[in-house]
Amino acid sequence: MTLLLIALKSARFRRTSLILTVVTIAISATLLLGVDKIRKESRESLFSTVSQTDLIVGARSSPTNLLLYSVFRVGNATNNVSWETYEEIAGQDEVAWTIPISLGDSHRGFRVMGTSTDYFDFYRYGNKKPLALESGDRFEGVYDTVLGADVARELGYEIGDEIIVSHGITTADFAAHDDKPFTVVGIFDRTGTPVDRTVHVSLAGIEAIHVDFQDGGRTGVRLDAEQALQFDLTPTSITAFMVGLENRAQTFQVQRQINDYQAEPMSAILPGATLSEFWRTISPVEQLLFVISGFALVAGLLGMLTTILSTLNERRREIAVLRAIGAHARHVVMLIVLETLLVVTAGCALGVAMLYGLMAVARPIVARRFGVDLAATWLDTTQLGILGGVVGGAVLVALIPGFIAYRRSIQDGLALKV
Amino acid sequence: MTVRVRGAESRGESREVEGREIIALEGVRFRWPGNTSDTVSIDELHLDAGEHLFVRGASGSGKTTLLNLLCGVHTPSSGTLRLLGTDLATLSPGRRDQFRADHIGVVFQQFNLLPYLSTVENVTLACSFSGRKRRRAGEADDVKASARELLAALNLDPELHSAPVSKLSVGQQQRVAVARALIGGPEILIADEPTSALDANNRDRFMELLFREAEAKGCTLIFVSHDPQLAERFDRTIELDSADVDVDLDVDVDTDPVSGR
Numbered sequence: 147m148t149l150l151l152i153a154l155k156s157a158r159f160r161r162t163s164l165i166l167t168v169v170t171i172a173i174s175a176t177l178l179l180g181v182d183k184i185r186k187e188s189r190e191s192l193f194s195t196v197s198q199t200d201l202i203v204g205a206r207s208s209p210t211n212l213l214l215y216s217v218f219r220v221g222n223a224t225n226n227v228s229w230e231t232y233e234e235i236a237g238q239d240e241v242a243w244t245i246p247i248s249l250g251d252s253h254r255g256f257r258v259m260g261t262s263t264d265y266f267d268f269y270r271y272g273n274k275k276p277l278a279l280e281s282g283d284r285f286e287g288v289y290d291t292v293l294g295a296d297v298a299r300e301l302g303y304e305i306g307d308e309i310i311v312s313h314g315i316t317t318a319d320f321a322a323h324d325d326k327p328f329t330v331v332g333i334f335d336r337t338g339t340p341v342d343r344t345v346h347v348s349l350a351g352i353e354a355i356h357v358d359f360q361d362g363g364r365t366g367v368r369l370d371a372e373q374a375l376q377f378d379l380t381p382t383s384i385t386a387f388m389v390g391l392e393n394r395a396q397t398f399q400v401q402r403q404i405n406d407y408q409a410e411p412m413s414a415i416l417p418g419a420t421l422s423e424f425w426r427t428i429s430p431v432e433q434l435l436f437v438i439s440g441f442a443l444v445a446g447l448l449g450m451l452t453t454i455l456s457t458l459n460e461r462r463r464e465i466a467v468l469r470a471i472g473a474h475a476r477h478v479v480m481l482i483v484l485e486t487l488l489v490v491t492a493g494c495a496l497g498v499a500m501l502y503g504l505m506a507v508a509r510p511i512v513a514r515r516f517g518v519d520l521a522a523t524w525l526d527t528t529q530l531g532i533l534g535g536v537v538g539g540a541v542l543v544a545l546i547p548g549f550i551a552y553r554r555s556i557q558d559g560l561a562l563k564v
Numbered sequence: 565m566t567v568r569v570r571g572a573e574s575r576g577e578s579r580e581v582e583g584r585e586i587i588a589l590e591g592v593r594f595r596w597p598g599n600t601s602d603t604v605s606i607d608e609l610h611l612d613a614g615e616h617l618f619v620r621g622a623s624g625s626g627k628t629t630l631l632n633l634l635c636g637v638h639t640p641s642s643g644t645l646r647l648l649g650t651d652l653a654t655l656s657p658g659r660r661d662q663f664r665a666d667h668i669g670v671v672f673q674q675f676n677l678l679p680y681l682s683t684v685e686n687v688t689l690a691c692s693f694s695g696r697k698r699r700r701a702g703e704a705d706d707v708k709a710s711a712r713e714l715l716a717a718l719n720l721d722p723e724l725h726s727a728p729v730s731k732l733s734v735g736q737q738q739r740v741a742v743a744r745a746l747i748g749g750p751e752i753l754i755a756d757e758p759t760s761a762l763d764a765n766n767r768d769r770f771m772e773l774l775f776r777e778a779e780a781k782g783c784t785l786i787f788v789s790h791d792p793q794l795a796e797r798f799d800r801t802i803e804l805d806s807a808d809v810d811v812d813l814d815v816d817v818d819t820d821p822v823s824g825r
Contacts (some may be wrong), residue, residue, distance in 0.1 A: 148692070152678075159680035463675045469637070471744070472665020472693035474658050502717070560670060562614035562754075 149477060153484035156464065160457060164489055167450045171493025174446035176500045176533050177439040183520065185432040186528075189519045192425060194416045195339045196388075198270035199245075201403055203227065203235065204386035209420045210427070216247055217417065219257040219340050223249065223546070231410055235389070239394045243268040245388040247348040247353045248381060251311050251323070256297045258311050258345045260352030268390055271339045273364035281305055282332030288350045288375060292332035295552040303330050308315035310346070311355060322534070323355040326371040328518050338519045352381035382416060389414075404443075443536060447543050454482065454547045460560070466552060470560045478555045481547035485543035487537070494533045498525065568661070575678045584648075586751060587611040587634070591643035594629055602641070603629045609802065616778070616785040618795045621804030627788050630804065631756055634786065635668055648751055665694035669745025669783070671755040676741030677729040684725045687711035687744045707747075714743040717780075718773050735766040742774055746781050753778055754786045754807020759794070771797060786813035 157164055196202075196217050204212045205225030211254065214220040236244040245268055248260030264285050269277050282305040285292050293303055308327040326348060336342055354374040358367050391397060397416065404414035465478050473481075505520045513516050523532070584791045589609040594601045603626045611617055621627040624825060628717040639653045645654070650661055651783060664670075671691065677686045688711050693716075701710040712725055718739040727736060738758050745753050755774070759767040771794060778785045788799065795801045 152689075152692070155680045156678070348801035389731055402716055467672075467676060467678060468693075469661075470635070470664075471690050472661055474661040474667075476658070477693075556637075559628070560638035560672075 149480055150484055152468075153481055153488060155483070156461075157365070157485050157488050162459075163282075163453050163457070165454045166411060167489050168493045168496060169450045170446045171490055171540070172496035172500055173425070174439070174443040175494050175497025176504065176535055177364070177442050178258070178436070178536070179497065179501045179525075179529050180504065181435045181439045182529055183435070183505070184518070184531060185429075186490055186526075187517070187520055188227040188432075188518050191338060193418075193421055194272040195421075196270075197272060197418050198268075198390065199388045200391045200394060201404070202386060202415045202417055202420075202453040203389060203402055203412055203414045206413045209413065209415040210424050212336065212386065212415055213411055213417065213420045213424060216248065218339065219249065219259070220493070223385045226385055227387065227412060228383050228410060231407070232384055235404065235407075236387070238400075240393065240400050241389055241394045243390040245347060246381075247385045247386045247388070248349055249385045251313055251352070251355070251419050253297075253311050254347045256300060256301075256343055256345050258293070258347060258352075260347050260349045260384075262349060265346065269341075269388070270390070271337050271341065275337070277337065277341065278334045278335045280335045282330070284345065285331055285348050287329075287331075288348060288354050288379065289326060289371060290331040291328040292334060292346045292385050293330055294334050294342040294344045294346070296443055297345055298330070298333040298407040302366060305330055311345070311347075311413070313355075313359065326355045326374060338513070342469075344417055349381050349384070349538055353377075355379050362449070380412050399526065400510065442493070443539070446493075447536075447539055450486065451543050451546060454486065454544065455550070458547055458551055461551075465555050466560055469555055469558075472553050473546065475552050475555050477534060477547075479552050482548040482551055483541055485545045486540050490540035494536055498533075566651075570625060584613045585610065585627075585646070586613050586615070588646040589643065590645075591647050592633065593642045594626075594633060594638060595711050597639050604633060604640075604804075606630075606643075606802075607800040611782060611784060611786075611800070613810055614779075614782065614799075616775075616787065618798035618801040619786065619788040619800060620641065620670065620790065620792060620795060621788070621810065622790050625804035628756070629802050630784075631754055631788060632755060634752075635670065636664050637723045643661065662694075666688075667750050667752060669747075669750045669753045671741045671758045672712070672733065672763045673755070673757040675739070676744070677732075677733060677737055679729055681729070682726050683715065683720070683732065683740055684708055686729060686740055687747055688698065689713065690744045690747050699748075701748040702710075711743065711747055714747055714777070717777055718743055719769075728764045734761045734774045735770060738770060739773065742770075742777065746777055746783060747779050750782070751781045751784060752786065754788075756788045757790070758787075759789065766793075 200215050200483060202212060203225055204216055207224050211221060211224075215223050232244070232246060233242065243264055245265050245357045246260075246262055249257060250256040263284055266277060271277075279292070280295065282292070291309060297303065307330045309330065311325055313323060331398045334341060354371070354377075357377050358369045391400060401414040401416065404412050407551070457468065465481075468477065468481070469475075503524055505522055509520045512520050567706065586611065588611075589606050591604045591608070592604065593602045594604040610794065619627055629777055630639065633640060636647070636655070639645075639660075644651055644653065645665045645804060647663070650663065652663065654686070655663060678689065688701075691701055691707050696813050698707060701707045712722070714727055718721065720736060720739055720743075724732060724736065732740065738761070741758070742753075745755075758774070761769055774785070776795065785798075787794070
């Protein structure tokens with residue numbers, strides 16, 4: 147019988163207190179791994195939202211604010227960019243493509259975004275992935291709409307359904323553009339980005355539903371959908387636009403040019419740099435969470451230490467018997483360390499299992515509420531490092547009772563103090 | 565004060581160790597650090613193979629320390645202690661532990677068995693730390709079979725062999741402890757008041773079996789007890805006095821070899 151087998155059988159005999167310790171360790175491990183996972187996935191999700199876009203341009207505001215409303219549909223623009231200015235910049239030689247963005251309306255809690263068909267051609271997310279339609283087609287008509295995957299799924303829309311857009315981001319009925327319903331012509335594939343939660347219409351559509359609106363409210367005149375089409379539906383302004391350059395090397399030059407634009411004050415931001423900046427502002431929260439989880443682990447290890455120390459007395463006889471049979475004093479230390487290894491390994495395994503279980507349960511909820519996809523991936527090197535740290539820390543902690551047991555077994559000799 | 569333990573000729577049944585010196589103590593003193601007197605003080609003690617020694621002493625007489633010395637857990641403060649011709653003090657603590665694993669079997673007063681092992685596993689456990697015992701126990705048969713054989717010889721029902729030790733009575737547990745001490749044929753069996761938890765009836769049966777099996781294995785028995793009734797079974801008796809071992813160590817040489825049966 148090997149020492150490991152003895153340790154196993156002995157641990158099984160005292161399993162009640164040890165199982166509690168295993169659970170404590172497991173919770174600490176789950177916390178640590180979970181915080182790490184959430185941190186990585188939210189970073190991943192944040193940075194995969196927009197790709198290949200060199201500049202985002204909007205009315206002058208803080209870069210983070212511009213990024214948040216243009217890409218994440220969070221918050222509101224302080225001002226608009228005039229259509230003339232947009233056209234002028236879009237027409238410059240350095241500019242390869244632009245995607246206009248017109249925000250302000252909503253549909254049952256989802257933002258409505260007016261854009262052009264260039265959106266379908268040039269928008270990239272994740273690792274340079276283009277948008278793909280799960281079903282239907284791009285919008286062509288003024289009252290066509292293409293829905294993000296979550297919008298369609300959560301509201302149960304299919305191709306051909308009609309939807310009513312509300313004015314502003316309220317859901318109140320009085321502000322509904324109920325006289326000009328949109329027809330669902332396409333639904334995007336899931337992207338894991340805010341696109342999933344956006345209702346896309348053409349810029350002309352946005353203009354059409356606002357022909358009888360002025361300064362954010364209804365005018366006295368009501369025009370129906372057909373009548374609205376008689377108007378010139380070229381927008382007078384848009385909220386922001388994305389820019390792809392012919393040559394990325396010109397990014398800073400074009401950025402400066404836009405920032406210095408005389409006719410109207412604008413901000414041009416580099417999405418990547420602004421994302422990093424944004425991430426820096428929120429990452430202390432993640433770090434704090436990580437530190438708290440670290441303390442939870444320390445508490446778990448101390449709990450384990452307490453359990454092992456308290457078992458030393460009841461194991462005195464066991465150790466004396468083993469010593470009498472010929473176990474060395476170092477076997478005694480190894481026995482304690484082996485038991486700790488068993489407990490902590492079981493704890494880590496349980497912790498990983500709990501992590502995946504929690505992720506499986508929380509994945510749809512987190513994806514819906516935060517747009518973060520908690521995909522079950524293999525443990526990466528950081529996470530294996532965390533687990534290694536937990537095991538290593540536990541072994542170090544176990545040396546304390548190990549040493550006490552060693553000293554005691556030398557002092558006790560073979561005497562059994564009953 | 566020189567004490568020479570002289571006994572009758574060893575009785576026959578021991579094998580190749582016949583007549584060989586098993587234990588030799590010369591001027592052995594042991595004093596705990598900080599103490600003013602020696603806990604153990606034995607001037608001379610020789611024991612040859614096949615001889616069985618009865619150590620009589622009340623608690624506090626230093627018998628536990630003496631056992632720890634004989635088992636190589638402690639080393640004498642002065643003097644020499646040889647087991648099977650090896651001076652234990654010359655060995656490292658690890659080697660002394662190994663020596664104990666290979667050549668000595670120990671039976672305690674009680675709580676000899678690990679509660680998380682079955683009866684047979686408790687017996688074979690002795691082979692876990694000793695390659696020598698493992699080889700010797702596995703010579704004729706596998707180790708488990710040897711354990712079962714020993715248990716059977718010690719009158720333990722086969723259906724108890726795989727039972728958890730909590731199912732055994734104290735007397736049965738002590739017999740299992742003897743089986744563990746004897747498996748792999750160690751030269752020395754040290755028993756520390758193994759009968760103190762047994763009633764008179766059980767005690768006598770236990771002693772008989774202990775002697776029978778020790779002799780069968782050619783094992784030298786060192787038996788510690790405060791019960792003088794048991795002494796008559798032994799070739800030799802030494803007495804440790806509780807007050808002051810150094811002064812009062814008296815060796816009662818029993819010149820009547822008493823058969824163990």
